């Protein structure tokens with residue numbers, strides 16, 4: 109194994125995106141645009157009180173989910189925080205099931221019991237959607253540990269959707285996304301310590317949009333301009349990556365992800381991005397100026413990619429782009445219709461189902477507890 113290069117940068121002439129087929133890049137544009145349209149319609153549905161609870165939109169950050177997940181294998185495990193609709197869609201979740209989850213309907217990916225912050229899609233190796241800031245990061249390390257355990261101890265893959273029984277274990281890499289606000293959570297530091305100590309293939313991706321709720325990173329975090337020092341502390345390789353340009357993002361991230369997979373080691377990414385909308389649906393945004401938001405909007409990652417594909421690669425025409433917009437609009441409207449017309453979960457059958465798992469029947473008399481007979485709290 110080669111030694112861990114901390115603070116390494118990919119050579120500037122390495123451009124993995126240049127070798128990708130046109131269809132892949134058009135697919136990225138399509139997915140980023142789908143996410144934006146999905147979020148715009150979610151905002152409207154929220155304002156119409158069709159979506160309840162918290163709702164955090166991903167508008168402006170689309171290149172991060174699409175570019176990083178585009179560098180993975182479909183069966184690499186991924187875990188995320190609560191601004192998660194974009195990641196769920198980019199991983200392959202059907203927009204209908206994503207929207208129905210936000211509407212609290214039984215057809216949602218978590219049967220409507222999780223809502224906006226708890227998207228989950230095991231067949232696509234997407235393990236949430238977590239509302240407690242930083243709490244998902246030890247799960248990411250656990251997913252990396254499980255993959256490495258399969259590889260080094262079991263030799264064969266455990267039974268999972270799409271996995272043939274007895275298939276040889278593969279070298280995998282787990283992604284643990286987090287916001288800059290999670291940088292100061294104890295859970296993250298425990299997770300990074302274990303990842304460094306046990307050399308676990310987990311990539312901590314800080315979606316650094318500069319704010320946690322209304323607190324700018326400079327007010328709340330030490331060494332905000334040099335976050336890689338935090339990775340240094342755990343012997344973890346770190347990179348700073350521009351998240352506003354999906355091609356540059358991929359060119360920097362793909363070699364890093366490949367290195368983590370090959371070497372079975374962790375990494376940490378300070379991924380610079382920006383959210384256009386408020387923290388959640390109720391945010392007067394007094395902590396930043398309109399000029400700042402407009403400056404970032406002028407560097408919009410979707411417009412930038414569309415321009416590249418039309419003017420440089422010349423693989424997309426304005427007419428094809430219009431067609432793409434119309435198709436995505438239709439898909440999101442169908443998702444809204446599906447969510448609206450789906451039934452709510454029936455409390456009689458759903459209130460207590462999927463709440464607790466009983467992996468060893470007979471060990472825990474859940475049935476007696478949930479009906480109150482033995483539950484000391486009832």
Ligand SMILES: Cc1ncc(C[n+]2csc(CCOP(=O)(O)OP(=O)(O)O)c2C)c(N)n1
Pocket residue numbers: 191239240241242286287288289290291317319320321387
């Ligand atoms: C442990 C914990 N503390 C506080 C909160 C309340 N809270 C919800 S979101 C948030 C801000 C997190 O910001 P960041 O990690 O930067 O993510 P972003 O919203 O920018 O995507 C806070 C403090 C929480 N959910 N969990």
Ligand SMILES: [Mg+2]
Pocket residue numbers: 287288289315316317318319320321
């Ligand atoms: Mg943030």
